[in-house]
Amino acid sequence: MIDLGLLAQVTGGLGDPGPQPDLLEARQMQALSLAVHIPLVCFGIAFPAMILFLEGLWLRTGDPVYKALAKRWSKVTLILFAVGVVTGTVLSFEFGLLWPNFTATFGEVFGLGFVLEGFSFFIEAIFIAIYVYGWDRLKPRLHFLCGIPVVITGVTGSLTVIAVNGWMNNPTGFDVVDGKVTNVRPWEALFNDFLAHEFVHMYIAGYLVTGFIVAGVYARAWLKGRRDRYHRIALVVPLTIAALAAPVQIVVGDWAARTVADRQPVKLAAFEGLADTKTGAEFTLGGVYVDGKLKYGIPVPKLLSLLADHDPNGEVAGLNSVPKKDQPPVNVVHFSFQLMVAIGTALAGLAVVYLFTWWRRRRLPRSKWFYRAVVAAGPLAVVALIAGWITTEVGRQPWVVYEVMRTPQAVTSADGLEVGYAFLVVLYAALGAAVVWLLRRLTRHPPQAGPEAPGDSG
């Protein structure tokens, strides 16, 4: 498989790579832009469903607390969606501004996914506007129905984008003849073999991140003694959803890792810092990869073979199964992977405590430490999310299209990206500060349960 790939490398659609003064800046700008956008995607996936759940409860019971909460959250959604719209636009432009040769060469292969995403996004924007501005102006049932497309398009939008990422890791749907991309089969590229596990992993991550962040906000209020019905519901709904998702994510993560072991063995070796191919490979906790060896870690015998192969004596490929120039940077990948796994496991543990208390005692946990842990769980879930994307994206290096196009081939020849990078850092720092500041204000003053003043929802 690896050998076949090496034979099939392309020359870019814009010709051979010219000078590339700013590859490092381009990669960091891309990483920064993704790191800002991806947490917002999580809210796009999960938050509308939570809001509709509350609105559904309101329609069934007539209890105004559900409505007040749904309205409040939909206001937050509108702000996060607006920020998601603009940060997503940055990503679209970066396909050309940073990686013109990637897009020029493969746009016709992967573009279809983004066309479908464009429609999803469009319909999402339309119905979010109708939903948020339609409170108290549309009939309740119609209003509820207008929320459903928001939930669906939040999912389909991320699905199609992840299809493209899956394709970068598992490029199919084209042939390479004499370095040229031909015989393009865009639908085949869209439905590549990495789509399913990447999507499910990200979808559940969306519920984890959103659930724990929202629950964390209200856990803080809980610790400060705000324990009325409004705050109780606001805590229980997202926390229960996140707690149900957390253990499932471990199973899905195992599925994803096994697919990587099978199809991108070198990436898996980088996850684990495994230098040489071996049977009965050990799983190493921690450790730093120096001079072709993983040092200072705690090895657990045979665990890696067990995880990757479901066989304690299975063979796991090492980094050195390919030449050094085809290996990803090991330490970044290894550290990110372990961080993701560690946080994921801790979140699942927290979830089990919560679910167990609820199941056996029919009440919320009483320990202050539980609520402190929930407050911490939100930011930790975001860290795990970003670490997970670093694992898969840096683990794919040095390829932008796995074993077909190298990242330096894809980058722009334009100079002076440092200036753009500096701009972007300042821009996103200011944006982040402004959003956090406003969202904090929104949670500080719980609304009255009755109808809000008109004009308040904008």
Next chain:
Amino acid sequence: MALSCLALMMAGLTAYGLLAGADFGGGFWDLTAGGARRGGGVRGMIKRSMSPVWEANHVWLIFVLVIFWTAFPKAFGSVTSTLYVPLFGAVVGIVLRGAAFALRGEAATIGETRAFGAVFALSSLVTPFFMGAALGGIASGRVPVGNAAGDPISSWVNPTSLLVGALAVATGAYLSAVFLAGDSHRAELPDMVTAFKRRALGAGAVAGLLTLGGLAVLKSDAPRLFDGLISGAGLAAAVVSGLAGAATLALVWLGRFFLARFTAALAVVGVTAGWAFAQRPDLLPGALTLDQAAAGDATLSALLVAMAGGLVLLVPSLWLLYSLVLHGRLDQSSEPLDERVRS
């Protein structure tokens, strides 16, 4: 099929110019509305009209981009890598505009409102200028094929780019004033009707003069484009655009705002169509024809199938949004922006 894909892309660009262009124009009027108390009414009206639709209006841009890189990948890579300065400027403007507008909606004091408002208004001015400048670089044949092969500065700092950039700002302001006059009329706010009517007439005159004067610029700076615009289909589209623009001015003068929306739209359609006709058969003038730029048939047909399927869902959704908006079903109460935060 390449032609169908180009038509879809140009339709998307037209919709973006018309709808998002008007939203940027709203920022222009916000910027020039005067002090907090004097400009509060105008600003409140702009906010009320933009709030429910600006995100959907913005998505047309994403649409144009994804069709561009899917159907014409080589041209996309060449354009974006050469014109990276104005495009990056536009992106920064888009982020600032969208975020500041959304955040201003939650501002609680006049100081906060002012700060977010200033960012919103300034970025609304800068963004369409940069986009227009980039388009001017393409239209005047300054983008060669290749990875950042064109000149990073003169590709967008040149007579055609400056003209198109200025036109983009003026057209947006004009469209915005026409639409806002109509919205004010529907909201029964006679003060606002007068305010926006005056602005519409003024901006319409400026945009018209810029267009006429611009022809002289094109003649010397982009002669091939100029020749295309004074003959055949290019000329027809230009004439339609001019007549529709003049008709819009007349309709605004007469207070027939609903009809004016449609003639204004027609004027923008005329501009983008005229540009496309004038540039035939090139996608990048002098560097790449449409057929050379097009992706393979499998991609183009997949794109058209996906577009057809998507439009089946999109058109009714858009119809629902705009009918709710135009019938006032999503209307917020319009209150002067300064009073909203003072109370």
